Amino acid sequence: MLETLFCAMFTILPDYLFRRYGQGKRIGHEITFFSVWYELRWGLTTCFIATTTLITLLFYYHPSTNAVTSYFRTVTILPETGGRVAEVYVVSHEEVQAGDPLFKLDSSSQEAAVATAQSRVDEVNAALDVSGSDIAAAKATVEQAQAAYDLVESDYLRNKKLLDEGSPAANPSEVDRQFNRLKEREGQVHAAEANLESVQQNVEVLLPAQRASAIASLEQAQTELEKTLVVAGISGRVEQFALQVGDYLNPILRPAGILVPTESGHLMFQAGFNQLAAQVVKPGMIAEVGCLSKPFTVVPMVIVSVQDVIASGQFRPSDQLRDPQDNVRPGSISAVLEPLYAGGIDRLPPGSNCIANAYTSNHERIEHEEMGTAKKIGLHVIDTIGVVHAAGLRMRMLLLPVTTLVFSGH
Template identity: 30%
Template sequence: MSANAPTADSLGNPPPRGDAPATSPEARAQPRSRRRALLLGLLAVLVLGALAWGVRWWLVGRFIESTDDAYLQADSVTVAPKVGGYVAEVLVRDNQVVEAGQPLARLDARQYQAAADEARATVAAREADVARAEADLVQQKANIAQAAAEVTGAQANVRYAASQVDRYAPLVKTGAETEERTAELRNTQTRAATTLAANEAALRAAQVRTGTLQAQIEQARAQLSVAQAAARRAELDLQDTVVRSTLAGRVADRAVRVGQFAQPGTRLLTVVPVQDLYLTANFKETQVGHMRPGQPVTIHVDALPDGALHGSVESLAPGTGAQFALLPPQNATGNFTKIVQRVPVRIHMDIPDSARPALVPGLSVTVDVDTRKHAAQSARAPVAGAAHG
């Protein structure tokens, strides 16, 4: 190496090449100081961020129970006819908004109209039977009055005939009257007594017939009640040919078509009450220990990524989902493997009007339940018990 060759300085920096000016140690230390300050600042930000996250977790996060096993639901109603017949008219479209009581479909009503007309005619005939029986009873009461009057007249004739016999008997003994006259009077007395007996028998018969006519009236009224019930049933069948919605909502899954023969109970369509949506979240059994009705809930709907909804816990199911399955597990047989169970929690939602058009049953939701209130009460309960002790 020649004596004029450049050499490295004491800090190990390569010597300048050519005629480049030499760099001072202070200039070379400035970049390292800036990097060190930047790293220290970044470290401080990370430490502060971790500290803030830890404080928030301690104060809030550890009380928040979250799950994405949650879906919007509504108590939908399947619409089916009560009577059978061919569909004559479909009155709604797919996804149409309907009100409670609004007609949805109309069946062919001709046979039900004929049955209703026949039932009304039968009712009219039974009403006539009742009126005739009541008229017979009124006439029979008049016959009873007539028979009673005849009995009264016959009694008077009997008394008169007896008085005549008593009057002429002394005259016969003295010879003033003949025996023939006495026999004639006794014969008249006997005929009067016979007539009285006949009239009394007729009166009793008329009185007995009154009970018979009264029974006929009751029978006619019972038949009238049967006819009226049949008429009401026929009217209901006629009214049921118009299939109406039992609640307000939107039409979904419309399967009814004109000309289709619908049996009673055949599904025609479904009405979804989208205005009464609620949320069912399936939390793990390890998450519901401090969950109580009334606790606030934050709801993130996948269909609404721009904002969150709010609500409250309405109720917890009385059992896990497995308990109400079609085939519930039988853990007492065979090998057992513990599986974390889930408890359905019903949540009431406060839905703004702007978000309602996008919300329908079945949408996926993420739910955060704030259990701080009950957790704080549970933490203070042992202390209060110890103080009392």
């Protein structure tokens, strides 16, 4: 409508003034309802062409979209393990901080596992405490066996010397018997040393390994016990939380509620522009946003990034080839908008349905690039007609309550 009125001022209005005062034709006489087309044909034709051209330029270089919202991610409140609720610490719609307890599951089995693991650790520690006496006993056994070996060895060597010298005091059978006893004592020494080495290995290797394993089991049991207490991982507001003592929760099938993070969705908006605007929408463009949740208000924004892919083209590998004509919608160019001034969207709740206009600015090109006069005039015209789009957005925001509450029936 604004575009038509604007173009009519330079086409239909001059044509009418010429017919009325230049040719002397009057409304209701020469200019009637039935003769309007013939009398004002030049003005009407020019107005139609000018309006079509203006709308095309306006929507191409200053794209607009109704698909604007601030997406936010919620956190599902789930325990890491299934169980029955023993205590509930918060209620629905309550603000919580990161680390605040939300609820606790029955932990009797986990507490029993912790006690069992702690007993195993205490048992290994006790074994380590008495291992010193085991080593001392093994050393004493080695010394005893070595002393017995030395005694038998001295007797054997003395009698063997006498036998070798041919002394009648030496008895060959006695020498053989002492030799056998010496071998027996030597075996006892080796057995005692092996026992000492075994005790030392048990104290230095086996018991520490058993202690480490027992401590790991204790830590695992304590971790499982800590899982029964569910805390908030991030600050936010608890929603749809109707948990009661005795409810059974499952980490896959039965969540407890939803946590809406405090900062989620309060920093930026996402807008989907028509694909025709792919060559126009660029980071750094100034934009304006008007939202249903805050009528009569236009928020200045700036485009900070433009998604380099179109979401409608994504696919998941399957056993069927993708047919392009199965795409129901052509998809849009996604852009991220942030407020131009700090605090601009603080009062806009995340998820708001909004309208956005993006404005092309050629000021820098005109100032710094070498170009012809016609091109400069054309760029000036493109920048100027953005005012029409801005005025249209403000009119829509002014009429938004009326169109929404009265004419839409919602």
